[in-house]
Amino acid sequence: MYYSENTVVYYKGEYLKAKDVRCNIYDQTIHYGYGVFEGIRAYATDSGVKIFKAKEHFDRMKFSCEVALIPYPYDNEKLIEISYEVLERNHLQNAYLRPLITCTPNMSLSKAIASQLLIAAWDWGAYLGHNLLDIMISPYRRPNPSGFKVAAKITGHYVNSILACQDAKDKGFDEALLLDVDGFVAEGPGANIFFEVEGKLITPQLGSILPGITRATIIEICNDLDIEVVERKILPEEIVSFDSGFFCGTAAEVIGIQSIDRVPFKKEWNDSKGFLIQQAYKKLVLGKDYSLLVA
Ligand code: PMP
Numbered sequence: 001m002y003y004s005e006n007t008v009v010y011y012k013g014e015y016l017k018a019k020d021v022r023c024n025i026y027d028q029t030i031h032y033g034y035g036v037f038e039g040i041r042a043y044a045t046d047s048g049v050k051i052f053k054a055k056e057h058f059d060r061m062k063f064s065c066e067v068a069l070i071p072y073p074y075d076n077e078k079l080i081e082i083s084y085e086v087l088e089r090n091h092l093q094n095a096y097l098r099p100l101i102t103c104t105p106n107m108s109l110s111k112a113i114a115s116q117l118l119i120a121a122w123d124w125g126a127y128l129g130h131n132l133l134d135i136m137i138s139p140y141r142r143p144n145p146s147g148f149k150v151a152a153k154i155t156g157h158y159v160n161s162i163l164a165c166q167d168a169k170d171k172g173f174d175e176a177l178l179l180d181v182d183g184f185v186a187e188g189p190g191a192n193i194f195f196e197v198e199g200k201l202i203t204p205q206l207g208s209i210l211p212g213i214t215r216a217t218i219i220e221i222c223n224d225l226d227i228e229v230v231e232r233k234i235l236p237e238e239i240v241s242f243d244s245g246f247f248c249g250t251a252a253e254v255i256g257i258q259s260i261d262r263v264p265f266k267k268e269w270n271d272s273k274g275f276l277i278q279q280a281y282k283k284l285v286l287g288k289d290y291s292l293l294v295a
Contacts, residue, residue, distance in 0.1 A: 001122075002120070002122045003018040003019070003120070003122065005017075005019060006090075007019070007090060007120075007122075008086065008089040008090055009021060009086065009118060009119065009120045009121075010082050010085070010086050010117070010118065010119040010120075011116070011117070011118045011119075012116045012117070015085070015086075015089060018120065021118075023102070024104070024105055026105035026106075026107065027102050027103060027104060027105055028102075028103035028104070028105065028106040028107070028112060028113075029102040029103045029155060030102075031107065032109070032156065033154075033155050033156025033157075033158075033159065034068070034070075034103055034112070034154070034155070034156060035070070035100060035101055035102045035103060035154070035155040035156075036061060036064040036065050036068060036070060036100075036101045036152065036153060036154055036155065037061075037098065037099060037100040037101065037153055037155055038057045038058070038060065038061045038097075038098070038099045038100075038153060039057075039096065039097075039098060039153075039190075039249075039250045039251050040052070040053075040054065040057045040083070040096070040097040040098075040099070040250060041094075041095070041096055041097070041250050041251070041253075041285070042083075042087055042092070042093065042094065042095045042096075042097060042121075043093075043094055043285045043286055044093035044094050045285075045286045045287045046286070046287065047287065049084070049087055049088075049092075049093050050285075050287060051080065051083055051084065051087075051097065052250075052285045053213050053217065054080045054083065055076065055080065056213045056216075057099075057213060057250075058076035058079050058080060058099070059076060060153060060211075060213065061076075061099060061101065061153070062074075062076060063151075063152065064149075064152035064153045064154060065101060065115070067149040067151070067152045068112075068149060068152055068154055069111035069112065070101060070103060070111070070112045070115050071112060071113075071114055071115045072101070072115065073115075074117060079099065079117075079119070082119055083097050083099070083119055083121075086119050086120070086121050087121055090121055090122075092121050092122070092123060094123070095121045095122060095123055095124070096121065096122055096123075096124035096250075096251065097119065097120070097121045098118075098119070098120045098121065098122075099117065099118065099119045100117070100118045100119075100120070100155075101115045101116070101117055101118075102115065102116055102118070103115050104116065124251065126251075126252065126253055126255065127190065127191075127249070127251035127252045127253075128174065128175060128191070128247060128251075128252040128255045129174075129255070130255070131174075132255075132256045132257065132258035132269055133174040133175050133247070133255060133256070133257045133258060134173050134174050134257075134258055134259045134262070135168065135173055135174060135175045135176065135177050135188070135257055135259070135260055136168050136171060136173040136176060136177065136260070136261050137176075137177050137178075137179065137236055137260065137261055138164040138167060138168060138176035138177060138178045138179070139167070140160060140163050140164040140167065140176070140178055141178060141179055141180060141181050141186075142160065142178045142179070142180050142181070142186040142187065142208050142209070143157055143160055143181075144181040145180075145181070145207060145208050150207075150208055150209065150210065151206070151210065151211055153210060158189075160178075160189075161189030161190055162189070164176040164178050164189050165189040165190075175188055175189070175191075175247070176188060176189055177193065177260060179236060180204075180207075180208035180209075181208065182208075183235070183236070184204065184208070184233045184234055184235060184236075185204050185234040185235070185236055185239070186204055186208045186209050187204065187209045187210065187212075188247050188249075188252075190249055190251060190252065191212070191214075191247035191248055191249035191251075191252045191255075192204075192209060192210070192212040192214065192215040192247070192248050192249060193245060193246070193247055193248075193257075194215075194218065194229075194245065194246055194248065194274065194277075195234070195239070195242040195243075195244070195245045196242065196243045196244040196245065196267065196272055196273045196274060197241070197242045197243055198243075199227075199228075199273070200227070200228040200229070200230060201218075201222060201227060201228070201229045201230070201273060202229070202230045202231075202232060202234060202242075203215065203229065203230075203231055203234075204231070204232075204233070204234055205231040205232055205233060206231070212248065212249055212250075213250060214248040214249050214250055214252075214253070214254075214281075215248060217281065217284065218248055218254070218277055218281070221277055221280045221281065221284065221290070222277070224280075224290070224291060225276070225277075225280065225290075225291075225293060225294075227273055227277075239260055239263075240263060242265065242266075243265060243266050243267040243272065244256070244257075244265045244266070244267045244269065244272035244273065244274050245257040245260070245265060245274065246272075246274035246277070246278070248281075253278075253281060253282075253285075254274065254277055254278040254281045254282075255278075256269040256272070256274050256275065256278070276293055276294075279293055280293050
C-alpha cells in the first residue's frame with residue numbers, strides 16, 4: 001500500500017497525514033491531465049539514506065513545468081531537504097519518492113494559474129520485478145513530439161503508458177515496448193531501453209523519448225567501463241540481430257529482457273553487457289565503487 005493511517009506527506013507547504021489531505025475537485029490537473037511529476041529513489045547506503053540523483057530529478061521537474069507553462073515557485077535545494085524530511089518522518093530508507101505538481105482550479109484550456117506541490121514517499125520494490133522480461137512491441141505509439149512536450153514528465157502522457165502496459169499484460173507479456181510515431185523503437189511505458197550488439201550498446205536517440213536520468217547514468221557507467229554507446233534511430237526489424245537488451249528507469253532500475261514478441265535474445269543475460277551494467281548500477285546507487293567490474 002502506498003500509505004497507511006500514519007503516513008506523512010508534504011503538501012502545499014505543510015507536513016500532513018496523507019489521509020487528511022484534501023484535493024480540490026476543480027484542479028486543472030484532475031480534469032485535463034495537466035500536471036508534472038517525478039519518480040525518485042532513495043537508498044540506505046553505508047553513510048546513511050541517500051536520494052539518488054536528487055538534483056537531476058528536481059531539475060527535470062522544473063524543466064517539465066517550464067515547458068508545460070506551469071508556475072514553479074520552488075527552490076530545488078529546499079525540495080531536496082523536504083524530501084529527506086518526508087523519508088525521515090515516515091521511517092523510510094530504501095524508498096520511492098513521488099513529487100507531484102498539480103494546477104489549481106481552472107476549467108479553461110489556458111495555462112495554469114498557480115500550482116501546488118506534493119511530496120509523498122513509500123516503500124516500492126523493483127517496479128518490473130527481478131525476473132527477465134518477455135515483452136511485446138505495442139500497437140500503441142509514443143506521443144507525437146509535435147503534439148506533446150515528450151521530454152517533460154507530464155501526468156497526462158501516462159495515459160499512453162497505461163494503455164500500452166495493460167494491453168501487453170492482457171496479451172500475456174510482462175511489459176510493452178513502444179515505437180515512436182515514425183515506427184522507430186522508442187521506450188517502455190516507464191523505462192528507457194538499451195540493446196547490446198557486437199559488444200556495443202545502442203539506445204534510441206533523444207527526440208521521442210523521456211530523457212531518463214537512469215539512461216544518462218548508464219551512459220556514464222559505460223564511459224567508465226569503456227563500453228561504447230551509440231544513440232541512434234533503431235528499427236524494430238533490427239532487434240532480431242541484437243545480442244541482448246534491458247530496460248532502465250528509476251523505478252525499474254536495470255532489468256534484463258528475455259524476449260521481444262516471443263523471440264529470445266541470443267545471449268544469456270548473465271553473459272551480457274546489461275548484466276554487468278546492472279551490477280555497476282546497484283553499486284553506484286549505494287555509493288560504492290564499480291570500477292573493478294570488467295567489461
Ligand atoms: N521513459 C518513461 C516513459 C518513463 O516514465 C521513465 C520513468 N521516469 C523513464 C523513461 C526512465 O526515466 P528515469 O530514468 O529518469 O526514471
